[in-house]
Amino acid sequence: MKLQVTQENLNRALGSVARVANSRGTLPILANVLIKTSNNRLSIAATNLDIAITHYIGAKVTEEGSITVPARLMQDFVNSLPDGTIELDLQESKLHVTTDQYKSVVNGIMADDFPVMPAITSGKQWSVDGALFKKGLQQVVFAASSDETRPVLTGVLFQTAEGKLHIAATDSYRLAEKNLGANKEDVQLLIPASAMQDLLRVIGDGNDPVQVTHDEQQVLFQVGDVELVTRLVDGKYPDYRKLIPASFATEATLKRSDFVNVTKVSSLFARESAGSVTIEVDESKGEISIRSVASQLGENTATATAVVNGSGSITLNSRYLLDALNALSGDEVTFGFNGKLEPTSLRDPKAADYQHIIMPLKS
Amino acid sequence: MKLQVTQENLNRALGSVARVANSRGTLPILANVLIKTSNNRLSIAATNLDIAITHYIGAKVTEEGSITVPARLMQDFVNSLPDGTIELDLQESKLHVTTDQYKSVVNGIMADDFPVMPAITSGKQWSVDGALFKKGLQQVVFAASSDETRPVLTGVLFQTAEGKLHIAATDSYRLAEKNLGANKEDVQLLIPASAMQDLLRVIGDGNDPVQVTHDEQQVLFQVGDVELVTRLVDGKYPDYRKLIPASFATEATLKRSDFVNVTKVSSLFARESAGSVTIEVDESKGEISIRSVASQLGENTATATAVVNGSGSITLNSRYLLDALNALSGDEVTFGFNGKLEPTSLRDPKAADYQHIIMPLKS
Numbered sequence: 001m002k003l004q005v006t007q008e009n010l011n012r013a014l015g016s017v018a019r020v021a022n023s024r025g026t027l028p029i030l031a032n033v034l035i036k037t038s039n040n041r042l043s044i045a046a047t048n049l050d051i052a053i054t055h056y057i058g059a060k061v062t063e064e065g066s067i068t069v070p071a072r073l074m075q076d077f078v079n080s081l082p083d084g085t086i087e088l089d090l091q092e093s094k095l096h097v098t099t100d101q102y103k104s105v106v107n108g109i110m111a112d113d114f115p116v117m118p119a120i121t122s123g124k125q126w127s128v129d130g131a132l133f134k135k136g137l138q139q140v141v142f143a144a145s146s147d148e149t150r151p152v153l154t155g156v157l158f159q160t161a162e163g164k165l166h167i168a169a170t171d172s173y174r175l176a177e178k179n180l181g182a183n184k185e186d187v188q189l190l191i192p193a194s195a196m197q198d199l200l201r202v203i204g205d206g207n208d209p210v211q212v213t214h215d216e217q218q219v220l221f222q223v224g225d226v227e228l229v230t231r232l233v234d235g236k237y238p239d240y241r242k243l244i245p246a247s248f249a250t251e252a253t254l255k256r257s258d259f260v261n262v263t264k265v266s267s268l269f270a271r272e273s274a275g276s277v278t279i280e281v282d283e284s285k286g287e288i289s290i291r292s293v294a295s296q297l298g299e300n301t302a303t304a305t306a307v308v309n310g311s312g313s314i315t316l317n318s319r320y321l322l323d324a325l326n327a328l329s330g331d332e333v334t335f336g337f338n339g340k341l342e343p344t345s346l347r348d349p350k351a352a353d354y355q356h357i358i359m360p361l362k363s
Numbered sequence: 364m365k366l367q368v369t370q371e372n373l374n375r376a377l378g379s380v381a382r383v384a385n386s387r388g389t390l391p392i393l394a395n396v397l398i399k400t401s402n403n404r405l406s407i408a409a410t411n412l413d414i415a416i417t418h419y420i421g422a423k424v425t426e427e428g429s430i431t432v433p434a435r436l437m438q439d440f441v442n443s444l445p446d447g448t449i450e451l452d453l454q455e456s457k458l459h460v461t462t463d464q465y466k467s468v469v470n471g472i473m474a475d476d477f478p479v480m481p482a483i484t485s486g487k488q489w490s491v492d493g494a495l496f497k498k499g500l501q502q503v504v505f506a507a508s509s510d511e512t513r514p515v516l517t518g519v520l521f522q523t524a525e526g527k528l529h530i531a532a533t534d535s536y537r538l539a540e541k542n543l544g545a546n547k548e549d550v551q552l553l554i555p556a557s558a559m560q561d562l563l564r565v566i567g568d569g570n571d572p573v574q575v576t577h578d579e580q581q582v583l584f585q586v587g588d589v590e591l592v593t594r595l596v597d598g599k600y601p602d603y604r605k606l607i608p609a610s611f612a613t614e615a616t617l618k619r620s621d622f623v624n625v626t627k628v629s630s631l632f633a634r635e636s637a638g639s640v641t642i643e644v645d646e647s648k649g650e651i652s653i654r655s656v657a658s659q660l661g662e663n664t665a666t667a668t669a670v671v672n673g674s675g676s677i678t679l680n681s682r683y684l685l686d687a688l689n690a691l692s693g694d695e696v697t698f699g700f701n702g703k704l705e706p707t708s709l710r711d712p713k714a715a716d717y718q719h720i721i722m723p724l725k726s
């Protein structure tokens with residue numbers, strides 16, 4: 001293998017794949033990235049056996065070949081190099097990396113030993129707008145659970161209903177759902193949230209469409225020069241739609257930034273009580289106020305003006321409230337609830353494609 | 364106590380003192396800040412018994428008084444409040460904090476219990492230019508030791524020689540010394556480096572002169588609205604000047620940014636060998652090159668052009684080298700050394716007021 005590549009391209013590719021490589025595992029080669037030529041392209045790939053990411057970049061290849069090298073060293077090294085051309089020259093299992101100023105030899109492991117994810121040979125294929133997909137995934141993925149004892153809740157559900165594709169995640173305390181619009185295929189996929197976090201990290205801010213291909217075991221995402229394959233999560237996802245209330249006895253609409261600020265301040269006094277804050281909505285005053293009490297430190301009441309329908313109060317975890325408020329994107333937010341133990345809802349009054357449900361705490 | 368203060372001023376004062384407060388100590392009141400009126404000023408103070416920091420701010424005081432409140436809560440709380448006026452109103456031991464939107468009650472501990480550092484009633488007093496002092500301290504303080512088994516090396520030495528004030532620190536592996544210019548008093552002070560780090564943090568970017576007052580036990584720094592008192596370190600400082608070579612068999616002068624870059628890249632291959640890199644200076648080629656070897660991962664040689672006098676090679680810890688290069692501030696740096704076990708020197712060829720010495724590693 002012998003080729004020339006720009007520092008910028010190689011650095012970008014290593015930056016997107018190297019985090020998947022894991023130096024703490026039992027298989028040393030999983031700490032490496034696979035570097036492989038194919039015509040005048042270079043693919044840089046890493047896998048942890050659950051997911052695999054490949055990034056393709058242009059290169060001037062004079063001799064085809066492949067090798068795996070330590071991911072972290074290679075990434076840090078290329079990142080430290082100045083702009084300009086880098087020459088890669090493989091001699092036996094040693095990769096010679098040369099620039100004007102630097103001559104390095106990086107010890108590799110032969111590429112034959114690198115594990116490959118099985119190819120998806122048959123299955124469904126569809127695509128979705130890149131910007132919408134990215135935004136929707138960001139609004140949903142954090143609501144998934146990290147508790148491995150209920151594996152289905154660690155996934156993000158991709159599901160079509162009435163011709164529309166919805167993505168949803170819940171950890172049973174809160175739920176986020178986004179409508180990604182019409183989809184030509186019927187879809188029912190449960191994808192690890194951690195893989196979706198990796199995908200968000202690597203797809204960048206471009207507007208390339210996202211191409212999705214899947215069979216019973218795996219799903220492949222292709223975005224621009226990047227490919228991510230991940231296994232699917234087994235199991236039956238709960239029928240979350242039953243949770244979403246159809247109407248609310250109490251609703252307050254206010255500036256989202258106001259709601260964020262009063263929640264942040266209140267949460268400081270809620271550290272002792274695991275984030276518990278009580279929200280009171282007062283129709284006659286046109287106010288929403290948040291109260292938190294720390295037995296040792298003191299107490300706080302923070303108030304914001306709101307357009308209110310119906311009075312009432314409810315107790316929530318302030319962290320979930322902040323997560324939801326940050327996931328919304330409009331200037332205003334509508335907060336609705338019914339009884340003290342029934343699900344509450346946050347939504348943008350001007351955008352019906354995203355909703356966020358939080359279960360209340362006992363107060 | 365009853366007063367009005369701006370969020371900006373109170374936030375700035377809490378930001379500078381609150382880090383000294385320590386909630387993990389045995390004395391609960393040390394986790395608090397002392398808030399105290401005096402005419403139309405408010406002082407905010409914190410102490411850990413070794414050092415005390417006080418920040419004075421303007422306030423509209425309608426009722427004198429004082430109280431201590433939890434430092435972290437108060438800092439986070441005031442930091443979260445919007446710009447504008449904050450009213451503080453003490454009722455028994457409860458501090459009522461009120462703005463347009465927020466009403467809080469913070470539980471305090473009576474100020475009588477707050478420990479006070481003894482006053483410096485007699486001693487020497489002198490001052491030094493603020494910008495020079497700050498720059499010099501930054502160039503020196505990181506070279507002090509954090510190893511408490513040799514307490515003198517955890518201090519920064521302030522010492523006059525031939526009418527000039529020098530500050531110096533060493534951990535016995537490297538040494539930094541700055542000349543702060545003429546000083547009217549004869550000074551010999553050993554000040555905890557940690558207190559000097561705190562001082563750097565609080566004095567900001569202003570150009571206020573630094574007023575220094577000290578007796579046998581303590582030293583007081585006054586800069587603008589901030590006061591810091593610290594105990595001194597006991598013990599006899601080593602005669603570090605004997606370490607500094609008078610001349611060098613090999614010297615290389617190069618762009619500081621080039622030296623930083625080649626050192627950074629080399630250090631990546633020096634992780635296995637505790638940062639050990641070998642520097643080779645070649646007079647005939649007019650080059651300085653740094654070589655590092657990782658038995659597992661590979662090896663690197665990085666080269667930069669330099670103006671060279673005399674050839675030779677020496678092995679150093681790359682972290683110390685980077686620290687020194689970052690502490691220097693000119694465009695160029697002169698690196699000089701003699702035998703393989705003798706001290707090496709880094710200095711700005713255009714500024715004689717700062718020098719940095721690094722002891723070599725056995726190679």
